[in-house]
Amino acid sequence: DIQMTQSPSTLSASVGDRVTITCRASQNINSWLAWYQQKPGKAPKLLIHKASTLHSGVPSRFSGSGSGTDFTLTISSLQPDDFATYYCQQYNSHLITFGRGTRLEIK
Amino acid sequence: QAQLVESGGGVVQPGGSLRLSCATSGFPFSLYGMYWVRQAPGKGLEWVAFIRYDSNRKNYADSVKGRFIVSRDNAKNTAYLQLNSLRGDDTAMYFCANGQGAASSLDDWGQGTLVIVSS
Numbered sequence: 582d583i584q585m586t587q588s589p590s591t592l593s594a595s596v597g598d599r600v601t602i603t604c605r606a607s608q609n610i611n612s613w614l615a616w617y618q619q620k621p622g623k624a625p626k627l628l629i630h631k632a633s634t635l636h637s638g639v640p641s642r643f644s645g646s647g648s649g650t651d652f653t654l655t656i657s658s659l660q661p662d663d664f665a666t667y668y669c670q671q672y673n674s675h676l677i678t679f680g681r682g683t684r685l686e687i688k
Numbered sequence: 689q690a691q692l693v694e695s696g697g698g699v700v701q702p703g704g705s706l707r708l709s710c711a712t713s714g715f716p717f718s719l720y721g722m723y724w725v726r727q728a729p730g731k732g733l734e735w736v737a738f739i740r741y742d743s744n745r746k747n748y749a750d751s752v753k754g755r756f757i758v759s760r761d762n763a764k765n766t767a768y769l770q771l772n773s774l775r776g777d778d779t780a781m782y783f784c785a786n787g788q789g790a791a792s793s794l795d796d797w798g799q800g801t802l803v804i805v806s807s
Contacts, residue, residue, distance in 0.1 A: 680732075
């Protein structure tokens with residue numbers, strides 16, 4: 582199985598900050614990577630697919646980049662609604678796998 | 689817009705069974721693959737199972753292979769997950785989600801249904 586390693590596991594930041602979350606795949610996944618946001622007690626929401634394509638309705642302050650094994654999710658200017666847990670997911674293999682998550686908390 | 693609603697969760701004893709349902713609307717169900725993903729309390733997301741739009745391909749995580757069975761009824765726009773031989777580590781919130789292939793991003797998700805395996 583393809584392992585996905587996210588870092589950091591926790592990130593403290595303030596409203597207005599620019600933050601970056603990293604995801605590394607254990608093997609080449611081309612651009613078959615998605616990012617999700619999850620708030621406590623809620624289902625995950627798709628933010629980005631194919632590494633850098635913004636899902637419909639997602640604010641433009643979210644962006645994704647990378648290919649191969651190294652990927653990043655960037656939030657350009659944190660808003661209060663952005664404090665949540667973020668997961669990456671690879672779909673290069675039909676055995677899809679998720680990263681362990683990055684909890685973004687208020688500093 | 690797409691709506692997915694899971695049901696069927698509950699408390700079950702170890703070794704028992706449950707059948708989860710995922711009723712959908714707002715998208716062409718018969719053209720989408722359906723996924724089941726679970727999340728143990730306080731933990732991350734774990735993919736469990738996938739069924740292709742035409743039911744001709746089904747994939748399972750190793751942790752549930754041989755115990756869980758995924759199915760769908762395109763006439764009812766509903767997907768199912770049969771959980772057998774349940775163990776304590778199957779305790780989790782179970783989400784269904786749709787995707788456009790056997791390996792895809794998960795576009796829309798249900799709110800989840802909670803399965804607790806306990807004696």
